[in-house]
Amino acid sequence: DVKVTQSSRYLVKRTGEKVFLECVQDMDHENMFWYRQDPGLGLRLIYFSYDVKMKEKGDIPEGYSVSREKKERFSLILESASTNQTSMYLCASSSSGGYQETQYFGPGTRLLVL
């Protein structure tokens, strides 16, 4: 069974803290993604990685960075957390097989920034 795991289900941080969200997939997928999901806005792509050490900005990269040192692991970093980064963060992975490739999601991390 395919599996994407995220390091925390719930996280509470203070404004200005550096926050690390980790994602691990066991499907040997080339592509990994970080999204945030907010009511009325849907899923928005923050960053995308198509290979180890490769990354590409998504639609809303400001205030975030990413790291992909190993194929199975993709980390999202909030350099200095702000209250407007309170959200549900979802990691996903997919293979590079073609246009019908499914994205598999982790369970999500609910981040509250106080």
Added chain:
Amino acid sequence: RKEVEQDPGPFNVPEGATVAFNCTYSNSASQSFFWYRQDCRKEPKLLMSVYSSGNEDGRFTAQLNRASQYISLLIRDSKLSDSATYLCVVNRGGTASKLTFGTGTRLQVTL
């Protein structure tokens, strides 16, 4: 204009009803189309891909109209377990891997 537009609902239907969701997309270069399902406080999961010829999976039928840039999902004989949010998803054209998600249509099936 949003890249993917859906009626947010909620659609409240009785068990056994047939319900249809519609979605429009703006990027004419999009090549692949999907419906994902998201249960409350859970992650999205693929429900079905949508092909040009239309496709069916049990009680679920998906249709694509490229000329109108319109996608539909029909659920027949609704079950209580179908209650969820249904996300219309398209790829970004020229980039097989990156997807754009609609904000979802919420379905509540009642007794």
